[in-house]
Amino acid sequence: MLPATSKLCAAISYRHLRNMTGLRRQAAVAISQELSRLACRSPGPSTWIHQVRRRSSLLSSRLEEKPFSEMEMSYIKQGEEALQKSLRILEDQDDWKTETVAGNGDKVLSKVLPDVGKVFRLEVVVDQPLDTVYRELVDNMEQMGDWNPNVKEVRVLEKIGKDTVITHEKAAATPGNIVGPRDFVSVRCSKRRGSTCVLAGMSTTYGPMPEQEGFIRAENGPTCMVLRPLPGSPSQTRLTWLLSIDLKGWLPKTIINQVLSQTQVDFAKHLRQRLARPVPVTC
Numbered sequence: 004m005l006p007a008t009s010k011l012c013a014a015i016s017y018r019h020l021r022n023m024t025g026l027r028r029q030a031a032v033a034i035s036q037e038l039s040r041l042a043c044r045s046p047g048p049s050t051w052i053h054q055v056r057r058r059s060s061l062l063s064s065r066l067e068e069k070p071f072s073e074m075e076m077s078y079i080k081q082g083e084e085a086l087q088k089s090l091r092i093l094e095d096q097d098d099w100k101t102e103t104v105a106g107n108g109d110k111v112l113s114k115v116l117p118d119v120g121k122v123f124r125l126e127v128v129v130d131q132p133l134d135t136v137y138r139e140l141v142d143n144m145e146q147m148g149d150w151n152p153n154v155k156e157v158r159v160l161e162k163i164g165k166d167t168v169i170t171h172e173k174a175a176a177t178p179g180n181i182v183g184p185r186d187f188v189s190v191r192c193s194k195r196r197g198s199t200c201v202l203a204g205m206s207t208t209y210g211p212m213p214e215q216e217g218f219i220r221a222e223n224g225p226t227c228m229v230l231r232p233l234p235g236s237p238s239q240t241r242l243t244w245l246l247s248i249d250l251k252g253w254l255p256k257t258i259i260n261q262v263l264s265q266t267q268v269d270f271a272k273h274l275r276q277r278l279a280r281p282v283p284v285t286c
Contacts, residue, residue, distance in 0.1 A: 078207065081190045082190050082191065082192025082203065085192060085204050085226070086192050086201060089226065090227070092245060093243065099114050102264045103264050108127075111124070113264070119247055120247070120249070123247075123264055123267055124246070125243065125244040127242050129240045132239075133200065133237075139278060144168075145157050151274075153174060155184070168190075170191055171186065172189065173215075177262060181262070185218060185220075186220060187206060187223055188208065189207060191204040199230070201227055204226050204227070206221075225247060229243040246267060250262075
């Protein structure tokens with residue numbers, strides 16, 4: 004079904020591709036080819052990954068928007084790449100090892116990938132509908148520092164089209180300053196397809212935001228958060244967070260692993276506290 008859908012999409016978009024020139028046409032063709040290649044892989048991905056991949060084509064989400072510059076297109080492609088890499092990692096269910104299981108069922112898993120290093124995977128259920136969680140993590144992204152003590156600041160540097168943003172994040176120092184202040188410059192891509200939302204990202208370079216004094220410029224990615232309604236309970240949301248970070252500096256791996264897994268557990272706790280607060284009523 005998926006290969007046939009890819010061919011149909013290619014046929015529908017052929018007229019538009021003929022009228023495109025330069026980088027936009029090259030990017031569209033590249034993304035179309037990548038999706039076709041993924042469609043032919045075996046064994047197939049799980050249902051929700053299948054759905055996101057099938058409908059996250061650059062052709063379907065970008066060509067109707069205003070023309071982008073060469074630099075903007077490069078950021079869009081980076082965001083798409085982060086999304087596809089993250090989904091491939093989550094798709095593979097083998098070799099995940101349990102790091103932490105909380106009393107409420109929150110779970111952190113990990114695995115080591117040859118080309119990425121150690122990645123962490125948080126699995127939690129939040130007692131809020133998907134729209135509420137999505138709004139907090141995407142629309143209110145810059146407010147994360149208000150409720151997550153591990154985050155000092157999140158700032159959107161540039162928005163590109165509907166789905167892509169460049170952000171600068173400052174992480175707070177850990178207790179005892181075991182891990183000093185880090186910051187990240189990231190490209191983020193948000194896709195909402197049916198009942199599944201994917202928020203993906205990876206480190207990038209951005210001229211107007213060079214390395215900051217007092218912070219070590221760390222790198223992340225591919226990372227993503229996947230939001231899905233809990234089956235049979237639409238008022239609850241299943242959240243999966245894939246975390247991949249290179250903190251840089253001279254840090255023992257045991258400390259890094261402990262800090263990253265604890266960061267995910269803390270995030271779930273603080274997110275629940277944030278969402279449990281009553282929404283202010285404005286007159």
